[in-house]
Each structure stands twice: as C-alpha cells, then as structure tokens.
Amino acid sequence: MVIAALAGIVLAPVGVVALPEACPGWTASAQRIVTPANVFDYMNGAGELYLAYGFEDLQVREYTQSPGRRITCEVYRMPGASDAFGLFSQDRTGEEVKIGQGGIYAGGLLIAWQGRHFIRILADSDTEEVKQCVLSLATQIVPQCGPDGALPAALMWLPAKGLDAKSVHFFHTHACLNSLYFLASENILRLSRTTEAVLGSFRTPAGKSIVLVVGYPDAKETSAAWKTFRASYAKDASDYAGLAALKLENGRWLAGNQASKHIVLVLESPARAEAAGLFASVRRQLALVTRDTGDKQK
Amino acid sequence: MKQHCITRRDFLREAAAGAAGAAGAALLGSGAFAAEGSAARSVVAVARSADALTADLKVNTQAARQILLEAVAKACGKGSAKEAFAALFKPSDIVGIVTSKHMNPTHPEIAGIVKQQLIATGVPETRIRFPQSSIDAASECTALIALPALKAHWLTGIGTVLKLYILYSGKPSNYHDENSAKLGEIWNLDFIKGKTRLVIVDALRPLCDKGPQPDPRYLWNYGGIIASTDPVAAEYVGLRIIQARRDEMKGEPWPLSPPPLCIAAADRTYGLGTSDPAKIRVVKLGADKGALI
Structure with missing residues (x-):
C-alpha cells in the first residue's frame, strides 16, 4: 500500500476500478460512484441506456485544466462481458484504437470495453495533447478491468x-x-x-x-x-x-x-x-x- | 391517453404516398413550408451567425445576443426584440426561464441574454425565475420562456422543446420509449398550461444523434437561435435541421430513430401548436450556407 501511495494510485475496495490520479497537467476530482438508484441524478435522460444493459455501478472522475477544459472518465461495471460489449457495439464510428478488447476514438470521445467493464472517456476538446491524455487514462484503467471476457x-x-x-x-x-x-x-x-x-x-x-x-x-x-x-x-x-x-x-x-x-x-x-x-x-x-x-x- | 401502435411500415406508407398531410410530414420530417407572404398559422425564425461560437467553442455573447434578438423580433412580427418582449411580458409578470439543465445544456450565456432582455423590458430581476425542475417555482410563474438546447434523444427521437418540461410531470420515465408521444400532455398540466409565451431554442451547437449524452461525433457548430411563440412549430423546425444534418453526414437518408412521435401528437392530440409545415413560415436570418432548412 505504501508503494501504491507513493505512485499516486488510489486504492479502492476490491473489485472497484481505481481511476487514475491524474494526467500530467490535469487535476483530478475525487472519484465517485453512481449506482442504478441515483443514475438519473448523474445523467438525467441517459441513464436508461445503461439500465437497459443492467449496469451495476459506474465510477466517475473528472480531470480539469485551465482555462475550463475538462475530461470526464467513466467506467461502467456490467453484469458480464456480453453487456460491456453490447454498450460498446451501440456505435463504433471512429478511429479504432488498441484499448482493451476494443476501442474507438473520435473527436475527444473514447469508448472501449474490457471484461465486464465499459469505458467512456469524454473530453470537451480534441487536441493531440487531450487525445494522449484520454488514451493514457484508458490504458491505466484497462489492467484493472480483469481478464478478457467472451463476446456474446x-x-x-x-x-x-x-x-x-x-x-x-x-x-x-x-x-x-x-x-x-x-x-x-x-x-x-x-x-x-x-x-x-x-x-x-x-x-x-x-x-x-x-x-x-x-x-x-x-x-x-x-x-x-x-x-x-x-x-x-x-x-x-x-x-x-x-x-x-x-x-x-x-x-x-x-x-x-x-x-x-x-x-x-x-x-x-x-x-x-x-x-x-x-x-x-x-x-x-x-x-x-x-x-x-x-x-x-x- | 393510449396511443395506437405506430410501425415502421406506417412511415413507409406515408413516404410512398408522398408524405401528404400533417401527420406524414411530422413523422417524416419532410414537406414544404408555407411560402413567404402566405398567411401561415405560425412563424419560426432561424437566425445564425458564424461568430456565435469562438474557435474554442465558447459563446461570443455579442454575436449570440444579436441573432437571439433578431430571431425573437421576427418570430413575433415586431420591428425589434424590445417590442416583442414588451408585447409578451409585463413588469407585473413573474417570468420563468426554463433551460435544458443536464446533458448538452442550454448555454448559460443564452439564458443570461434572455434575462437581461426581460429586465430591459421592465420585468424586475426579483420577478425572474429559473424554475428548472421545481413544480412550486413553475406554479408561481405567470409566464414561461422555454429555452432548451437542440438535441436528438435516444428514447424520444428529439429531446428539445416538448421534452423540456418532463420533470414537471413528476414521473419522467412515464414519457419515454413508447410513451414519448404523450410528452405534450405535460404542457397541459394545470400549473403550466398556457403560460409559455415564447420558445427560444439554443441551436449554437446541436446534437444530431446519441443524445442526450454529449457525443462529439454528432455535435456540430450550427451557430443558430430558433424562436417562435408556437412550441410545436419550433420543435418541428428543430427536427428538420437535425434530420437534414443526419442525411448530410451519411450521404443518404438517415431517419431519426426512434421517430419523434411527440411532435404530431402535441399538435393533434394536445393542441399545443402546429406540426404541419404548410402552416409554418420559416424566416431565415444570416448565412444560408449550412442552414439545413
């Protein structure tokens, strides 16, 4: 734990993905959890999509950089790999990136899936620096998402x-x-x-x-x-x-x-x-x- | 009220028949608008400026103010926005400005411009409310301005004007999916019925798919403000812009899915306005290129 703390890694309860502490030049908020019970407080009008795939919880962390730039990092824990893939399969328009079992990047948005987790990282701008930060966050998250899951x-x-x-x-x-x-x-x-x-x-x-x-x-x-x-x-x-x-x-x-x-x-x-x-x-x-x-x- | 089942084949039938009639046009997002100079039932003004958003997507308040005031004046058939606001609102009114709060929200700068214009009209600042999701606050208002952002919605097709008041229903999930056609009934709840005197749609950077969650693949700079005193007509014009953008992106027809059943129902079932393009006159202000309508 001491080593982990020195490395700037937040230790979360077993089974919970600890979102990266920061990207260089960006400041991270505290990690928070969203559940099916409070999903509409977090995303009024959009929660039904994740409920339709039976999401169990969502880990969220925001990364900010002046002036007013923001990256929102979300990791959804699903009942199984099939549903993680299902969310990923909603729309695969964009550049394929090697993140987890499948990743797409487009205009500041990254979606990916690994095991029973669906990852969605959204930046409010799309520069090379932002893209590298988004990909870096995803790359740090994937190893915590467990082994590969089976396709449906x-x-x-x-x-x-x-x-x-x-x-x-x-x-x-x-x-x-x-x-x-x-x-x-x-x-x-x-x-x-x-x-x-x-x-x-x-x-x-x-x-x-x-x-x-x-x-x-x-x-x-x-x-x-x-x-x-x-x-x-x-x-x-x-x-x-x-x-x-x-x-x-x-x-x-x-x-x-x-x-x-x-x-x-x-x-x-x-x-x-x-x-x-x-x-x-x-x-x-x-x-x-x-x-x-x-x-x-x- | 139970809506009958509408299938894809109903749409195909309408298309095969040339989208005749208000129902077909509202479902398909097609049909010619009323000609200039004709006695249309409703006027919808669409004002655009390439300068309304800066390169880093911030609102250029000066440019945004100009198109907003132009759109409101034209929508109300007045010579200026000041005249239009004065015709719609009195200093004794308690005016509620209802914005899209979550997920691609209304730009706060746009809400600020509207608030300033109300104050300039003589409505005291203390009588201006932002009754977002509060039934009590909306009840207290004597007049409402619907100020949503233009966006597609994965459950209701479009999630802009008619969906804006969904939290006033107390049960938002009752108006999703197959029940989305009923969104208009919320506008007829006792505490808000007839209060909406002006609709202003923030179309600076709309979302044409995957809404309400922001998705940069489907956001684009339109730089527009849509204004009308008819909520259904304003929604319909927004739909046409979204649909045109989708077709443009794919290079072929890419119908909004699910179709926004709420628009025709708001017209024919709930009597909130018109969804028949033949009864809507669109006044375009600003650049024609990229207007999509």
Whole structure:
C-alpha cells in the first residue's frame, strides 16, 4: 500500500476500478460512484441506456485544466462481458484504437470495453495533447478491468458471409432496438432484459439487407412474440408458413420466421430472392450454433 | 391517453404516398413550408451567425445576443426584440426561464441574454425565475420562456422543446420509449398550461444523434437561435435541421430513430401548436450556407 501511495494510485475496495490520479497537467476530482438508484441524478435522460444493459455501478472522475477544459472518465461495471460489449457495439464510428478488447476514438470521445467493464472517456476538446491524455487514462484503467471476457454467443447467430462486422449491435430491450432501427412504437417483439438480440447489416452486390435475430428464454415466449409481431407488423402476409416474402411499402422485402427459441427477421432486403436466401442462411447458421431447428410456423 | 401502435411500415406508407398531410410530414420530417407572404398559422425564425461560437467553442455573447434578438423580433412580427418582449411580458409578470439543465445544456450565456432582455423590458430581476425542475417555482410563474438546447434523444427521437418540461410531470420515465408521444400532455398540466409565451431554442451547437449524452461525433457548430411563440412549430423546425444534418453526414437518408412521435401528437392530440409545415413560415436570418432548412 505504501508503494501504491507513493505512485499516486488510489486504492479502492476490491473489485472497484481505481481511476487514475491524474494526467500530467490535469487535476483530478475525487472519484465517485453512481449506482442504478441515483443514475438519473448523474445523467438525467441517459441513464436508461445503461439500465437497459443492467449496469451495476459506474465510477466517475473528472480531470480539469485551465482555462475550463475538462475530461470526464467513466467506467461502467456490467453484469458480464456480453453487456460491456453490447454498450460498446451501440456505435463504433471512429478511429479504432488498441484499448482493451476494443476501442474507438473520435473527436475527444473514447469508448472501449474490457471484461465486464465499459469505458467512456469524454473530453470537451480534441487536441493531440487531450487525445494522449484520454488514451493514457484508458490504458491505466484497462489492467484493472480483469481478464478478457467472451463476446456474446448471440453474435454467432449471424453468418459471416456478407456481414458488415462493425454494424453488429448486441442488446436486450425494445428501447435499444428502436434507437438503432425503429420497428414499432410498441414492444411488438416482447423484448426485455431476458431476451438477447443481434442486429446487423449484410452487403451483397444487390444491396444492403438488415437482419435481426432475437433469442427468448423459452418456446412459449417466442411464440407469443411471433404472434404479436405478425399481428402488428405483417397482418397482410398471406404466407401462413412464415414471412418468406413480404413486399414492404418502400419496395424492399421482409422475410422471417420463428424457431423454437428464436425469431429471425430479414427486415429489409433489396429483392425477394435476396431476402429469402439470407433468411435461409441465418437459419442454417442458427441451427448450427444453437441446434434450434424447430420451426413453429402456424 | 393510449396511443395506437405506430410501425415502421406506417412511415413507409406515408413516404410512398408522398408524405401528404400533417401527420406524414411530422413523422417524416419532410414537406414544404408555407411560402413567404402566405398567411401561415405560425412563424419560426432561424437566425445564425458564424461568430456565435469562438474557435474554442465558447459563446461570443455579442454575436449570440444579436441573432437571439433578431430571431425573437421576427418570430413575433415586431420591428425589434424590445417590442416583442414588451408585447409578451409585463413588469407585473413573474417570468420563468426554463433551460435544458443536464446533458448538452442550454448555454448559460443564452439564458443570461434572455434575462437581461426581460429586465430591459421592465420585468424586475426579483420577478425572474429559473424554475428548472421545481413544480412550486413553475406554479408561481405567470409566464414561461422555454429555452432548451437542440438535441436528438435516444428514447424520444428529439429531446428539445416538448421534452423540456418532463420533470414537471413528476414521473419522467412515464414519457419515454413508447410513451414519448404523450410528452405534450405535460404542457397541459394545470400549473403550466398556457403560460409559455415564447420558445427560444439554443441551436449554437446541436446534437444530431446519441443524445442526450454529449457525443462529439454528432455535435456540430450550427451557430443558430430558433424562436417562435408556437412550441410545436419550433420543435418541428428543430427536427428538420437535425434530420437534414443526419442525411448530410451519411450521404443518404438517415431517419431519426426512434421517430419523434411527440411532435404530431402535441399538435393533434394536445393542441399545443402546429406540426404541419404548410402552416409554418420559416424566416431565415444570416448565412444560408449550412442552414439545413
């Protein structure tokens, strides 16, 4: 402890990430903790995103430099690595940086994930000096975040061929889906913290298709979700065996069906054959990795 | 009030039909505005200055004051901001200036300019309030100025004018996600209904995605002030600017997600103003380049 104190490291309780004492030239505030109970005091209007991934606590520290420059460092402790990745997957626009298991830097913002932790560091300016400080903070934090965590198994539901890997999002809830791809104002797929979902784009010479796969806790819940989806979104579909080919109002195609514990939807595809082919490809992949082959087509 | 389920296919239908009608335009963020000289129901002024923000993103108070006063004057159809404020507020009023407090807040300099203008109008400083989230303080006011910052919101599409009063509901989470269409009902709560006489939107540096958390990938210098006496029309014009910025960034249509269902509902269900562009006249002041509208 004496050595740690001499090195300027704040010793936090076991399991809690101690945010760096400072960056050269910057003054650090005291580290504070935000929990689900007080998250709206800290970020009114934004806390729901982190609650949707089940965050357990958030460590925050601010670094200031005159005149009025600020870096806010946040480390979210999630229930597991899947949810840390899920937050990271919300938007991967920016420069890839080697921080933890994945990092993105853009305009003074760094996002990264390591193990069960999601790191978000935001500077209110973007100079080379600021960037180096932000990267330095993240580099000091990562070793405290434990070993590498596993990617969500749900990522394997999407076949690799044609998939734009950076477009893939992992999430649970209706609000997250609607912020990424608006489907309906109501929760017609019955998404919740107990469901897992992946959304991704596939690119082929014919154009872009968007695919959503949702995993449910059991077959009963899957069937209920499929029923509400059909009734709300595809009540005009005549193909009772599934949505193998439904033309949407914008000329694009919807294909989909349920398996025992999953719903597969090719939400928008440029052609009927493309939608059907992609749907079949996802179903094969799903059967391969989950052994869920049971069609429920009524 | 229970809103019926709106699906993506409803939007696609509207688009296929050419976005005819107020509902389609409000949902899609498209449609032509009322022509200059026409008898529009609402006027929204958009004033911009390249000097409103300095290179290090601080507010240039002099430039910001100028566009704010110009926007308010035009929005109220008056020759000057002094006349406009005098028409809207009396020295006997208790005026509440309601700003966006958290997450991409209203620039305090903008709130300061508005406060100074009220004082210049004759409203004593002791009768000017900042009733941010206090129901008691808002109740005490006889007039309100809605002064939010322009930003997208991940739960409600847009998180600017109509969402500004959400803390007055006492239950903000009741107005998120599928319930966001109901935001307008807060404006009709007894203690604030009819009090909002002026809307001024701080569009100096808006956020077009991932709001309300600040995200530099989607913040940009617009250098603008939007003003209107119609909160719905002001919100709608803000939406159009955000949507245009998104399309410009991606080089293709990038619809706001989720769509801001609250705007059409504020018009048709809660009667707070108009979301029909054909009934809104936009007065642009300042540089046209980058105006996005």
